Amino acid sequence: MKLYTTRMAPNPRRVSWVMAEKGISDIEIVDVNLLGGEHRQPEYRNRFTFGHLPGLELDDGTCFTETLAIARYLETLYPEPNLFGVDAREQALIEMWTRRAEIYLANPMMMYVRMTHPALAALEAPQPEVAAYNKAGAEKFMKAMDRHLANSEYLTDRFSMADIVAAVGIDFGRLVKYRPPEEYTHLKRWLDLCLSRPAGKAGL
Ligand SMILES: N[C@@H](CCC(=O)N[C@@H](CS)C(=O)NCC(=O)O)C(=O)O
Incomplete structure (x- = not known):
């Protein structure tokens, strides 16, 4: 099995985090140069249909x-x-x-950072108004999360995939020095808890 991935990018980091939680170390890692556009080359696209990372190739050739x-x-x-x-x-x-975190938080955060960070202009031209719209959308969801986390240690009864999706989504903001609004104290407590897990550093 081969995992096509890259460091620092949020979607690959989610898989790295899962692997670290589970102690998986027997998958071959293929480092793809995202900013160099390696994932947009025919070799990658033909294998995976989309130029998206991460991608998994099974031993039987399924990608x-x-x-x-x-x-x-x-x-x-x-x-x-x-x-x-x-x-x-x-x-x-x-x-x-997990679905809420991906749709209302991780995806908008990804668009916010992508439309803001100068280095990511290599992937798509920055558009400040798109960045602002996505940041506002992500923060609206963070407010709801903060309310929920006032009564819950994690998003569900225990640490799960949902926490990984949400924590990686917010933490990707660090690339543009983003921090969630300070008044979201329950969210901060939860984020620190997730990021302090040994696996929280995987993929960075
Ligand atoms: N929905 C996909 C999104 C994958 C995705 O957008 N990955 C980014 C890296 S975080 C990527 O490959 N971007 C390539 C590009 O925009 O050219 C998933 O959950 O894996």
């Missing part, structure tokens, strides 16, 4: 992208520690928070 598809595949192969839920209730709650 797929999408962080959550890769993370779920790894969960099946390396079930412990469980990150996606052990019963119907837990699976539903983790799925809900």
Whole structure:
């Protein structure tokens, strides 16, 4: 199995984090030069259809992208520690928070940083108004998260994939020196807790 990935990028970091939580070390790592556009070359695109990182290539030649598809595949192969839920209730709650975190937080944060950081102009021309719109959208979700986290240590009853998606999404903002609004104290407590995990540094 080969993981096509790159350091510092948020989607690859989510998979690196999952691998570190599960102690997975037997997957070959192929470093792809994102800013150099290696993922947009025909060799990569033909393999994965999209020029997206991370991508997983199985030993039988099957290739797929999408962080959550890769993370779920790894969960099946390396079930412990469980990150996606052990019963119907837990699976539903983790799925809900994972989807919320990806749609309303991680994706807008990614667009905000991408439309702001000068080095990322190599991927797409910066557009300040798009950056501002996405930052505001992410912060609206952070406010709701802060309310929820006032009564919950993690997004669900215990640390899960949802926390990885949300924490990586917010922490990607560090690239443009972004910090969540200070009044979101419960969010800060939760973010520090997630980032202090040994696996929290994976992929940086
Ligand atoms: N929905 C995809 C998004 C993957 C994605 O956008 N990855 C970024 C790196 S964080 C990428 O490959 N960008 C390439 C580009 O924009 O050219 C996932 O969850 O894996």
